[in-house]
Amino acid sequence: MKILVCISCVPDTTSKISFIENDTIFDKNGVQFVINPNDEFGLTRAMWIKEKDNSSIDVINVGLQDTEPILRKTLAIGADKAIRINSDPKDSFQVAKLISDYVSKNNYDLIIAGRESIDFNGNMVPGIISELLGMNFITNCVGLDIIGNKITAKREIEGGTETLSFDLPAVIGGQKGLVEESDLKIPNMRGIMQARQKPLDVIEVNKNNLFTETIKFYKPEEKGEIKMIDSDNLDELINLLHNEAKVI
Amino acid sequence: MAVLAYIESNKSKPKKNSYEIISYGRGLADKLSTELIVLSFNIDSVEDLSNYGPDKILNIKNNDLSNFNIQKYADVIAQACNSLSIDIIIIGGSADSKYLAPSLSVKTNSSYVSNVVELPSSLEPFTLKRSTYSNKAFSDITIKNEKKLIGIYNNSFGIVEKKSNPELISIDIIIPDSTLTTDSVEHGSGDISIADADIVVSAGRGLKGPENWNIIEDLAKTLGAATACSKPVSDMGWRPHSEHVGQTGKPVATNLYIAIGISGAIQHLAGVSSSKVKVVINTDPEAPFFKAADYGIIGDAFDVVPKLNEKLKVFKAGNN
Ligand SMILES: Cc1cc2nc3c(=O)[nH]c(=O)nc-3n(C[C@H](O)[C@H](O)[C@H](O)COP(=O)(O)OP(=O)(O)OC[C@H]3O[C@@H](n4cnc5c(N)ncnc54)[C@H](O)[C@@H]3O)c2cc1C
Ligand SMILES: Nc1ncnc2c1ncn2[C@@H]1O[C@H](COP(=O)(O)O)[C@@H](O)[C@H]1O
Numbered sequence: 096m097k098i099l100v101c102i103s104c105v106p107d108t109t110s111k112i113s114f115i116e117n118d119t120i121f122d123k124n125g126v127q128f129v130i131n132p133n134d135e136f137g138l139t140r141a142m143w144i145k146e147k148d149n150s151s152i153d154v155i156n157v158g159l160q161d162t163e164p165i166l167r168k169t170l171a172i173g174a175d176k177a178i179r180i181n182s183d184p185k186d187s188f189q190v191a192k193l194i195s196d197y198v199s200k201n202n203y204d205l206i207i208a209g210r211e212s213i214d215f216n217g218n219m220v221p222g223i224i225s226e227l228l229g230m231n232f233i234t235n236c237v238g239l240d241i242i243g244n245k246i247t248a249k250r251e252i253e254g255g256t257e258t259l260s261f262d263l264p265a266v267i268g269g270q271k272g273l274v275e276e277s278d279l280k281i282p283n284m285r286g287i288m289q290a291r292q293k294p295l296d297v298i299e300v301n302k303n304n305l306f307t308e309t310i311k312f313y314k315p316e317e318k319g320e321i322k323m324i325d326s327d328n329l330d331e332l333i334n335l336l337h338n339e340a341k342v343i
Numbered sequence: 344m345a346v347l348a349y350i351e352s353n354k355s356k357p358k359k360n361s362y363e364i365i366s367y368g369r370g371l372a373d374k375l376s377t378e379l380i381v382l383s384f385n386i387d388s389v390e391d392l393s394n395y396g397p398d399k400i401l402n403i404k405n406n407d408l409s410n411f412n413i414q415k416y417a418d419v420i421a422q423a424c425n426s427l428s429i430d431i432i433i434i435g436g437s438a439d440s441k442y443l444a445p446s447l448s449v450k451t452n453s454s455y456v457s458n459v460v461e462l463p464s465s466l467e468p469f470t471l472k473r474s475t476y477s478n479k480a481f482s483d484i485t486i487k488n489e490k491k492l493i494g495i496y497n498n499s500f501g502i503v504e505k506k507s508n509p510e511l512i513s514i515d516i517i518i519p520d521s522t523l524t525t526d527s528v529e530h531g532s533g534d535i536s537i538a539d540a541d542i543v544v545s546a547g548r549g550l551k552g553p554e555n556w557n558i559i560e561d562l563a564k565t566l567g568a569a570t571a572c573s574k575p576v577s578d579m580g581w582r583p584h585s586e587h588v589g590q591t592g593k594p595v596a597t598n599l600y601i602a603i604g605i606s607g608a609i610q611h612l613a614g615v616s617s618s619k620v621k622v623v624i625n626t627d628p629e630a631p632f633f634k635a636a637d638y639g640i641i642g643d644a645f646d647v648v649p650k651l652n653e654k655l656k657v658f659k660a661g662n663n
């Protein structure tokens with residue numbers, strides 16, 4: 096089976112977020128970039144499939160050259176080949192379109208992306224890819240079983256889960272649950288050495304028209320002073336929640 | 344040209360966030376001087392929708408749509424947009440709607456912007472404010488496409504009452520076959536889900552072990568709240584994954600978030616910061632959560648939570 100894992104490179108979860116040039120550009124200075132957590136769960140799940148049936152795993156990123164260390168890391172974890180589409184990812188539709196164009200030329204059986212990137216938080220890319228390619232799709236995926244070309248997958252819904260079955264080819268939006276935190280692997284020395292020899296193809300694209308454009312960023316307003324309440328005076332808390340905050 | 348607000352239903356009733364979606368649609372339609380059409384599937388009574396100002400209601404009743412299916416739903420909504428000449432679609436931020444929206448945007452040739460928190464600040468260019476960087480920032484985004492799909496962030500816009508006298512309309516639709524089969528749906532213990540709740544009671548490693556969660560559940564019950572937890576709590580299996588909130592878990596945007604025995608790590612705060620009012624109960628006065636909260640109590644959860652619960656029961660009894 097041919098698997099493609101979409102990789103978004105995002106600021107590490109501990110990063111403080113700030114902006115430069117009149118709040119128009121994210122400040123990458125001093126920020127460590129990592130594999131989007133939801134994508135790392137997906138990549139690990141893909142590795143399990145590969146261990147079972149010798150599937151091939153390609154990873155793909157739409158990004159500029161600075162994402163290559165992250166792509167090398169996915170090769171060290173165990174992907175076979177990386178593809179970087181050389182374009183600044185400014186619009187989710189464009190990212191999805193570039194990936195689906197690549198897929199339609201290269202025939203994959205299974206495309207695994209993340210439910211959501213933790214920087215743009217679009218919840219968009221895998222769904223748009225599936226629709227552009229006419230493939231089956233589920234997101235918020237917390238369980239995946241594949242036998243032949245039949246998939247049984249679990250999707251997290253509000254207050255529970257739903258189990259669906261469908262055929263390959265398909266697109267999956269993954270998250271924690273697809274594998275557990277403790278299943279994630281740090282690349283070992285051998286993996287890192289091997290990754291240097293693995294292909295990382297760069298694909299050039301024509302300039303695209305973007306439908307959306309992010310023009311300005313804001314930091315959330317500073318929180319006002321906290322009111323401390325004595326633990327022996329819980330009536331005061333109830334009073335404040337009822338009369339001041341009006342939430343109970 | 345018209346605005347369409349798509350709302351979800353649960354057991355033939357509009358879901359709670361429907362009123363916010365319609366309120367947003369009304370606000371937008373007024374800005375654009377156009378009409379607002381509400382689209383729903385299989386709602387028994389559409390009467391209370393008229394409290395939020397729709398001009399028309401299209402409530403499609405069809406047994407084939409009684410359970411959510413992305414392919415059928417996206418196709419039928421797209422058919423409705425087509426026959427009603429819709430330029431802008433408003434959709435909510437529930438799990439199903441976020442699943443549906445990307446497909447719908449492609450089917451209707453609309454540009455989709457998710458996590459929107461306000462009405463457009465400008466119509467030319469069409470500019471929306473959205474939450475980004477896992478609630479650590481907001482951004483202004485412009486859409487060039489005539490056709491737009493706006494996904495609104497739960498609880499960000501609020502509900503605006505505006506009585507109207509909507510016309511009930513109907514259209515012909517064709518329901519496509521689906522290549523996805525739903526085998527089963529498993530619901531949790533039947534409690535309120537985090538996304539639907541007005542109040543969330545959340546607890547962390549400070550609770551020491553799963554056997555102590557009864558005090559959290561009791562408090563949640565008194566408040567009619569959903570329960571949630573920090574990531575290590577779900578990683579250790581003390582609580583189900585579905586309760587994990589934060590940057591890598593579920594986002595929480597409720598009216599009241601009560602954090603008990605949670606330190607307030609940056610990844611936790613990112614996911615809960617858009618809750619309106621936050622109460623922190625923690626033994627450690629230095630816990631970072633106190634810097635991000637509205638009300639704080641320094642105290643032992645095992646002492647404070649049961650006492651608070653008793654007092655709330657009395658308060659609730661007196662208020663009903
Ligand atoms: C990539 C990544 C992603 C992450 N994503 C998330 C996420 O989405 N959500 C999330 O929650 N975390 C996330 N984390 C983990 C986060 O960094 C913290 O480790 C976690 O939030 C801490 O959980 P906690 O507050 O329950 O535990 P602790 O940090 O151990 O805090 C326990 C608190 O309980 C207090 N306490 C102890 N006893 C009592 C008592 N009797 N009564 C009252 N208070 C008491 C202590 O003072 C302390 O403040 C992530 C981490 C990483 C690396
Ligand atoms: N620039 C990108 N390159 C490759 N994959 C991406 C990119 N951006 C997003 N994705 C994938 O799409 C998922 C959802 O991202 P988003 O739609 O931004 O929330 C991510 O988890 C990735 O798997």
